[in-house]
Amino acid sequence: MIHSSRGGGGMPRFRHLVASAALAVAMSSTSWAQPAPERWIPTWAAPDVARVDQPAQTLGAAALAFPWASDVPEAVREAAPRQQLEVAGGSRLHFNDQTLRQIARISTGGTRVRVTLTNTFGTAPLRVGAAQVARRDKGASITAGTNRVLTFGGLAQPTIPPGALMVSDPVxxxxxxxxxxxxxxYLPDDTAGSRSPVTYHPASWQTNYVSARGNHTGTVSFPVAATTAYRRSDGLPSASSFFLSRVEVSVSQPTAVLVAFGDSITDGTQSGLDQNRRWPNLLAARLAAAGIRMSVVNGGIGGGRVLEDGVGPNGLARFDRDVLAQAGATHATIMLGINDIGNGGAKPNPSVAELIAGHRQFIERARARGLRVYGATLTPFEGAAYWTPEGEAKRQALNEWIRSSGAYDVVLDFAAATQDPARPTRMRPEYDSGDHLHPSPAGYTAMANSIDLEAFRPASR
Structure with a gap:
């Protein structure tokens, strides 16, 4: 019993305290209660890099249009000098009072969607005049009635600060x-005039579309003036995406998230334009067919390295942004190092020990966030332009460490899946795209099919 120093006051005060406690409990379970937060996961991603160039001709003229894309008007194709398309690294387009329509082949579906736009490498603000999301019909057209207006913190016309990104409100x-x-x-300003580096993904392997002047967001039949496709210096057609970092969906059931971290072999070089036959795409299809609920997003950048900057930042520099920052990430595959080895040539550096140390960093940082980490062996590359016997020795030593050290939770032996049994330093002829570095579509299929799906079932975690 609670006693009071004032006569006859003990019981009323006790009842008052009990009533107050009951009221507090009632308020915490009703008016103060917060609904369970939505669970968002990435279903498509494109790691960003900076494009630093001289201001190019903006698309009043169509000089940088891709003349082999079926959706580009004939007049535009005829006006596009072929030699201006033969650029390395990515599309050189700039935009001025134009709308970008970009295609994302998602992995896992959902009932609500949000989009992340990025100005990560920009040095000037990026003004967005409007943005929408929709379902694709075919080519540059959307399915009527599926378009939704995007806002960002309630703003329909956000400005993305330099170095920043913005996540849309859910729709x-x-x-x-x-x-x-x-x-x-819709980009109302002249990106060339800002002289800011352009934040983009150089090789999307997906044709994206650029409009005639004006805001054409949500238009069913898009007025195509050009595409983001381009011809690489080696003659291979590719395409780029711009200012688009992620597409996310809200999921109601447990869904794992795998981020495939790597270089051009993960990014999909030689898998075909608009084919969606990168090995992560093919793995996602296998997982879905097996009833394993997992979203697979691509974290590859062509030219990527573990230790040194290449087309984009080195792997150790971008790992947090491109893997660990992905909402709900549960798994990561690491396939990186062939460009460190190839560009090193016959030089002693980078050493195998340095590459192993880099891989150990990926593993420790991923595990600190609770991710399960899968190491992929490097595929054969004899015959590639930068192959050397010294580099081959490094590849084999790194692969041996990946296979036998026990550092990774699971090993994906892509080297064994693609090598020529008669000459293991080379890819099997049917798996070689012809450049002796990147797999052919059949090679990517062999990589995806070599993965034991049991390693991804929830019981295996």
């Missing part, structure tokens, strides 16, 4: 697994 939009989602972004 109700049902999308199935393996669907094509369209993201429209």
């Amino acid at each position: 109700d939009m049902e999308v199935p697994d393996a669907a094509d989602v369209v993201v429209d972004v």
Whole structure:
């Protein structure tokens, strides 16, 4: 019993305290209660790099249009000098009072969608005049009635500061697994005039579309003036994406998230334009067919390295942004190092010990966030332009460490899946795209099919 120093006051004060406690409990369970937060996961991603160039001709003229894309008007194709398309690294387009329509082949579907736009490498603000998301019909067209206006913190016309990104407010939009989602972004300003580095993904292997002048977000039949496709210096057609970092979906059931971290072999070089036959795409399809609920997003950048900057930042520098920052990430595959080895040539550096130390960093940083980490062996590359006997020795030594050290939770032996049994330093002829470095579509299929899906079932965690 609670006693009071004032006569006759003990019981009333006790009842008052009990009543106050009951009221506090009632308020905490009703008016103060917060609904369970939505669970968002990435279903498509494109790691960003900086494009630093001289201001190019903006698209009043169509000089940088891709003349082999079926959706580009004939007049535009005829006006595009072929030699201006033969550039390395990515599309050189700039934008001025134009709308970008970009295609994302998602992995896992959902009932609500949000989009992340990025100005990560920009040194000037990026003004967005409008943005929408929709389901794709075919080519540059969307399915009528599926478009949704995007806002960012309530703003329909956000400005993304230098070095920043912005996540859109969620919109109700049902999308199935393996669907094509369209993201429209209207850019009212001249990106060439700002002289800011352009934040983009150089090799999307997906044709994206650029409009005639004006805001054409949400338009069913898009007025195509050009595409983001280009011809590489080696003659291979590719395409780029711009200012688009992620597409996310809200999921109601437990869904794992795998981020495939790597270089051009993960990014999909030689897998074909608009084919969605990168090995992570093919793995996602196998997982879905096996009833394993897992979103697979691509964290590859062509030219990527573990230790040194290449087309983009080195792997150790970008790992947090491109892997650990992915919402709900549960798994990561690491396939990186062939460009460190190849560009090193016959030089002693980078050494195998340095490459192993880099891989150990990936493993420790991923595990600190609770991720399960899978190491992929490096595929054969004899015959590639930068192959050397010294580099081959490093590849084999690194692969042996990946296979036998026990450092990784699981090993994906892509080297064994693609090598020529008669000459293991080379790829099997049918798996070689012809450049002796990147697999052919059949080679990417062999890589995806070599993975034991049991390693991804929830019981295996």
